[in-house]
Amino acid sequence: MTAGLVELPILTPVAGIRLASVAAGIRYHGRDDLALVELGPDARCAAVFTRNAFQAAPVIIARDHLSQASPRFWLINAGNANAGTGDAGIEAASECCRALSRQFDCAPNTVLPFSTGVIGETFPTQRLVSAFPELATGLAADGWERAARAIMTTDTVPKGATANFQVDGKDFTVTGIAKGSGMICPDMATMLAFLATDARVDQDALENCLQHAVAGTFNRITVDGDTSTNDACVLAATGGPDAPTVTRSHPAYSEFADAVAQVCERLAQAIVRDAEGATRFVTVDVHGGETEAECLLAARAVAHSPLVKTALFAADPNWGRFLAAVGRCGITGLNINKVEMWFGDLLVVRNGTLVADYDEAAAGRVLAQTDVRVAINLGRGRESAVIWTSDLSHEYVTINAEYRT
Amino acid sequence: MTAGLVELPILTPVAGIRLASVAAGIRYHGRDDLALVELGPDARCAAVFTRNAFQAAPVIIARDHLSQASPRFWLINAGNANAGTGDAGIEAASECCRALSRQFDCAPNTVLPFSTGVIGETFPTQRLVSAFPELATGLAADGWERAARAIMTTDTVPKGATANFQVDGKDFTVTGIAKGSGMICPDMATMLAFLATDARVDQDALENCLQHAVAGTFNRITVDGDTSTNDACVLAATGGPDAPTVTRSHPAYSEFADAVAQVCERLAQAIVRDAEGATRFVTVDVHGGETEAECLLAARAVAHSPLVKTALFAADPNWGRFLAAVGRCGITGLNINKVEMWFGDLLVVRNGTLVADYDEAAAGRVLAQTDVRVAINLGRGRESAVIWTSDLSHEYVTINAEYRT
Numbered sequence: 108m109t110a111g112l113v114e115l116p117i118l119t120p121v122a123g124i125r126l127a128s129v130a131a132g133i134r135y136h137g138r139d140d141l142a143l144v145e146l147g148p149d150a151r152c153a154a155v156f157t158r159n160a161f162q163a164a165p166v167i168i169a170r171d172h173l174s175q176a177s178p179r180f181w182l183i184n185a186g187n188a189n190a191g192t193g194d195a196g197i198e199a200a201s202e203c204c205r206a207l208s209r210q211f212d213c214a215p216n217t218v219l220p221f222s223t224g225v226i227g228e229t230f231p232t233q234r235l236v237s238a239f240p241e242l243a244t245g246l247a248a249d250g251w252e253r254a255a256r257a258i259m260t261t262d263t264v265p266k267g268a269t270a271n272f273q274v275d276g277k278d279f280t281v282t283g284i285a286k287g288s289g290m291i292c293p294d295m296a297t298m299l300a301f302l303a304t305d306a307r308v309d310q311d312a313l314e315n316c317l318q319h320a321v322a323g324t325f326n327r328i329t330v331d332g333d334t335s336t337n338d339a340c341v342l343a344a345t346g347g348p349d350a351p352t353v354t355r356s357h358p359a360y361s362e363f364a365d366a367v368a369q370v371c372e373r374l375a376q377a378i379v380r381d382a383e384g385a386t387r388f389v390t391v392d393v394h395g396g397e398t399e400a401e402c403l404l405a406a407r408a409v410a411h412s413p414l415v416k417t418a419l420f421a422a423d424p425n426w427g428r429f430l431a432a433v434g435r436c437g438i439t440g441l442n443i444n445k446v447e448m449w450f451g452d453l454l455v456v457r458n459g460t461l462v463a464d465y466d467e468a469a470a471g472r473v474l475a476q477t478d479v480r481v482a483i484n485l486g487r488g489r490e491s492a493v494i495w496t497s498d499l500s501h502e503y504v505t506i507n508a509e510y511r512t
Numbered sequence: 513m514t515a516g517l518v519e520l521p522i523l524t525p526v527a528g529i530r531l532a533s534v535a536a537g538i539r540y541h542g543r544d545d546l547a548l549v550e551l552g553p554d555a556r557c558a559a560v561f562t563r564n565a566f567q568a569a570p571v572i573i574a575r576d577h578l579s580q581a582s583p584r585f586w587l588i589n590a591g592n593a594n595a596g597t598g599d600a601g602i603e604a605a606s607e608c609c610r611a612l613s614r615q616f617d618c619a620p621n622t623v624l625p626f627s628t629g630v631i632g633e634t635f636p637t638q639r640l641v642s643a644f645p646e647l648a649t650g651l652a653a654d655g656w657e658r659a660a661r662a663i664m665t666t667d668t669v670p671k672g673a674t675a676n677f678q679v680d681g682k683d684f685t686v687t688g689i690a691k692g693s694g695m696i697c698p699d700m701a702t703m704l705a706f707l708a709t710d711a712r713v714d715q716d717a718l719e720n721c722l723q724h725a726v727a728g729t730f731n732r733i734t735v736d737g738d739t740s741t742n743d744a745c746v747l748a749a750t751g752g753p754d755a756p757t758v759t760r761s762h763p764a765y766s767e768f769a770d771a772v773a774q775v776c777e778r779l780a781q782a783i784v785r786d787a788e789g790a791t792r793f794v795t796v797d798v799h800g801g802e803t804e805a806e807c808l809l810a811a812r813a814v815a816h817s818p819l820v821k822t823a824l825f826a827a828d829p830n831w832g833r834f835l836a837a838v839g840r841c842g843i844t845g846l847n848i849n850k851v852e853m854w855f856g857d858l859l860v861v862r863n864g865t866l867v868a869d870y871d872e873a874a875a876g877r878v879l880a881q882t883d884v885r886v887a888i889n890l891g892r893g894r895e896s897a898v899i900w901t902s903d904l905s906h907e908y909v910t911i912n913a914e915y916r917t
Contacts, residue, residue, distance in 0.1 A: 158840075159836060160838075160839040160840070160846040160847075160848050161835050161838065161839025161840070162839075162848070190832060190836075191831070191835055191861070191864065191865050191866065192865055192866075193849075193864060193865030193866075195865075196865070225832070226830070226831075226833065226835070226836065227830075227831055227832040227835075227866055289819065331817070331818040331819060332816065332817070332818065333817050333818065333819050333833070333836065333837065333840070334836070334839075334840035335836065336832070336836050336839060411737070412736070412738050413736040413737065413738065413818070413904075413908075414694065414736060414738050414912055417908075417909055417912035418912070418913070420909065420913050421912075421913035423913070425631070425632075426596070426631075426632055427593070427630070427631020427632040427741070428695075428738070430596055430631070430632075431595075431631065431695065431740065431741050432738065433565075433566065434564040434565040434567075434739075434741060435563075435564040435565070435566070435739035438565070441565040443566040443567070444598075456596070458598060459566070459596065459598060460596050460597055460598030460600075460632070461598075499818075499909060500909065501906055501909050501910070503818075503822075503909075504822055504825065504904060504908075505906070507822035507823070508822045508823070508825050508826035508828070509826065
């Protein structure tokens with residue numbers, strides 16, 4: 108089930124990036140489940156990771172390697188998260204990096220490992236390592252789409268996006284892929300997302316741009332409120348010394364940052380559209396707050412409420428459930444009598460109660476759309492915030508009650 | 513569906529309390545949906561209400577009346593929450609109190625109104641008022657069970673409990689009834705719960721006792737994380753001047769407080785057992801925290817996680833989902849490698865990973881029980897906290913996607 112997810116767009120290759128995918132038999136049969144991304148020698152790399160205190164082994168290793176050296180490889184597997192695997196899991200992730208470094212004659216700490224899948228199962232190191240020779244021969248600049256498919260778990264469709272920008276009159280590209288469908292409530296990072304640009308960008312600009320993009324995109328989506336143990340989002344800039352360097356003070360920085368944010372937003376929204384069991388893509392747009400933080404409190408309370416989510420599944424304009432979620436969200440001194448709410452363009456609540464000319468059938472028609480916008484005015488100030496989420500369907504329960512069996 | 517809920521126990525009448533229930537046709541047909549509780553002239557009354565900023569009209573009126581006079585009547589209807597109804601809702605609740613005061617020749621502010629049901633529908637004042645004469649003739653000391661049935665909404669079974677205690681060698685009773693099945697995450701109060709004792713208790717002791725009992729019982733349950741707009745829990749003590757007065761310094765106070773807490777705990781657990789779609793009653797017992805607050809953070813994160821709740825529905829010992837919820841709960845400096853977790857008596861996680869002799873089949877058998885205990889040691893200190901919750905089933909989605917239609 109997906110909520111209005113379109114076909115994967117054409118993903119423009121990025122100079123300096125080659126990708127390969129193989130079926131390593133980690134968990135799935137008859138499909139790719141291991142991807143490798145090779146970064147050119149001039150590449151710089153920025154990354155953000157989950158803030159869950161329970162961090163998967165590859166997150167720990169990738170963070171460590173990133174602090175030591177310039178990455179040359181991203182190694183990504185689906186089917187096994189290598190999380191909750193203790194010292195053995197750390198050793199497994201390290202051994203994968205060492206084996207890959209032997210294959211390519213590079214330093215082990217230039218390999219960043221990423222894993223997604225079931226938590227707590229022994230990591231099948233040997234299956235990955237056995238597939239490295241095939242991975243090495245398969246590297247190609249046009250491997251983005253196949254890699255987007257290889258990293259899927261409960262995802263039903265691959266996710267990717269491309270955007271363009273100019274630096275000093277020259278055209279550059281940002282292309283990214285992501286996976287994610289459940290355990291989605293990113294905190295400073297998302298599930299797995301991999302972006303690259305052929306521009307030359309200095310480290311400070313690269314990190315700043317990624318942090319801002321993630322804060323406004325991946326960190327604004329929620330499927331189930333469950334922050335993953337494996338969240339990671341990485342961005343590489345491959346441009347060599349001949350290209351102009353984008354710094355934070357370069358006139359092209361904002362155009363570059365917009366392109367990165369655009370790709371992040373499309374990937375983040377694609378994750379919500381492909382959320383487990385999703386039938387609707389819901390934009391919760393809260394404005395009129397004193398601070399952005401209180402708008403986020405209200406938007407997240409609405410987006411996480413199982414009562415709201417089941418009402419959305421039923422296309423039931425049960426506006427009291429939305430308002431009750433706003434009421435309990437924890438904003439000090441909130442006056443519910445000043446709150447207004449719209450389903451789409453339809454004003455439903457004013458002064459804390461139903462509008463006089465309320466048309467329930469019309470409200471139901473708005474909620475029956477695949478794309479639903481719920482706007483809430485807190486009536487307290489001028490700040491705003493948006494959260495994107497999905498509904499809670501029978502299919503969600505089926506998927507999560509049966510995922511391991 | 514209920515998770516191991518036993519038959520309603522025999523509810524001991526409380527001297528000074530009479531109850532009546534009628535079918536007023538508020539929403540349901542062929543069943544009682546309106547109850548009246550009459551308190552004797554010596555009764556004192558303490559109450560706690562929802563802290564949701566979105567408060568139903570009866571909550572606003574009841575709180576106001578309680579501050580003005582000693583209550584003589586609790587008027588409780590099911591089927592319409594009179595919430596989100598604006599000024600018209602306030603007027604409706606007030607008019608019910610005035611009409612009832614004319615029926616019984618008392619002051620309007622001695623009536624406390626309580627409502628539960630659908631949010632945002634016009635309150636059918638006249639249907640209630642028309643039923644008052646029949647209510648007046650039906651008052652009886654043994655009306656507890658029938659009242660427990662009259663206040664049900666999505667509840668599938670009535671909920672009540674009785675406990676006994678002694679003051680100066682004399683026997684007294686606490687009896688209570690409650691309703692609640694969804695929108696359950698009480699904050700300083702629960703859904704609707706009504707308790708009474710025939711002891712004589714001074715106001716300070718009554719309020720103190722209720723607040724403590726609620727904090728450790730109703731405020732420790734969650735079904736869906738959604739705090740209701742109508743939560744209220746009231747306790748009356750009907751004892752007259754001939755009875756010894758229980759104060760906070762009276763030697764019988766602790767026995768009295770224990771009896772109230774016992775009744776509250778049974779009612780609170782009954783609400784979870786009858787939670788919408790519940791197939792399991794889950795005790796999340798977190799210990800080894802530096803503070804009780806951080807134990808509650810962890811327990812609530814586990815209890816609210818849809819991934820944990822669907823795993824419980826499937827009896828799937830998917831321990832990584834539990835640990836991931838602990839990891840994201842927001843405890844600063846939590847070291848996941850010190851965390852231990854048990855399913856029932858079975859140690860599953862030690863040092864942040866699976867124990868060496870883990871027996872998945874045995875873990876599955878534990879989770880397949882109706883009553884499941886999940887114990888978590890944070891490995892940081894000596895504090896602890898318990899939360900009771902239910903699982904997330906297909907039936908939950910069905911109930912909440914279809915409740916209004």
